Structure formats: C-alpha cells, structure tokens
Amino acid sequence: MRSKIVQVKWITERLKKINMSEREIMDGKQGIVARKSYGFRDPVVKHVVDKFVHRSDVGYAKYGRTLDDERRGKHKDLLGYLNDIQEELMDAILYIQTAREELTEKCANKVYCTALDYDDEEED
Numbered sequence: 001m002r003s004k005i006v007q008v009k010w011i012t013e014r015l016k017k018i019n020m021s022e023r024e025i026m027d028g029k030q031g032i033v034a035r036k037s038y039g040f041r042d043p044v045v046k047h048v049v050d051k052f053v054h055r056s057d058v059g060y061a062k063y064g065r066t067l068d069d070e071r072r073g074k075h076k077d078l079l080g081y082l083n084d085i086q087e088e089l090m091d092a093i094l095y096i097q098t099a100r101e102e103l104t105e106k107c108a109n110k111v112y113c114t115a116l117d118y119d120d121e122e123e124d
Contacts, residue, residue: 008029012025012029026057026060
C-alpha cells in the first residue's frame with residue numbers, strides 16, 4: 001500500500017512538471033480520457049459553472065475524494081449531509097445579513113444606493 005502511495009505521488013510530481021493542470025492530473029488518476037465541453041449563451045451561467053468546477057477541484061484537493069466517492073463509500077450518511085446543508089445555509093444567512101448592513105451603511109453615507117435608497121421592511 002505504501003509503495004502505491006509513493007508511486008502516485010511520484011507520478012503526480014512528474015505530471016506537474018510537464019505543466020498539466022490539477023484537473024488533468026485528477027482525470028488521469030481516475031482514468032478519464034476526455035471531457036465534454038459546453039458552449040454557453042449566457043456568460044453568467046458559464047461563470048457559475050466555472051465556479052462549480054473550481055469548487056469541486058478545491059474539495060478534491062482538500063479531502064482527496066469527490067462527493068460521489070464520499071456517497072458511494074458511505075463516508076457520510078443522510079443525516080450528515082443534512083447537517084452540512086443546514087450549516088451552509090446558516091452561514092449564508094449570516095453573509096446576507098452582513099451584506100445588508102454594509103449596503104445600509106453605504107446608503108446612509110450616500111456611497112451606494114439603489115431601489116429608492118434601499119427600501120427595506122422594518123426589522124423587529
């Protein structure tokens with residue numbers, strides 16, 4: 001097992017030296033020989049897809065497996081996924097609130113205002 005890990009690390013370093021991207025190296029390790037490319041009508045959609053691919057690469061680099069590997073390998077159960085979703089959504093709400101407060105401050109200082117000077121419902 002140890003020699004296999006050493007061999008994979010050696011191959012990875014050699015591939016990096018010939019200017020292969022992390023994505024190409026991962027593909028090679030997983031036996032992927034071709035990728036489908038897409039044309040986009042909307043550059044916003046392309047940008048979002050690019051972010052998904054980048055996010056997948058970051059996750060793979062960090063955890064050494066894809067979400068599919070994680071699911072098939074039973075590394076996490078359904079409750080684990082639901083917990084992750086809940087935590088991510090809680091973080092998103094905090095980011096939204098922080099952005100709203102930033103907009104409110106900028107609007108008060110007339111640095112940036114939109115929608116009739118940030119017409120918001122009164123908070124409780």
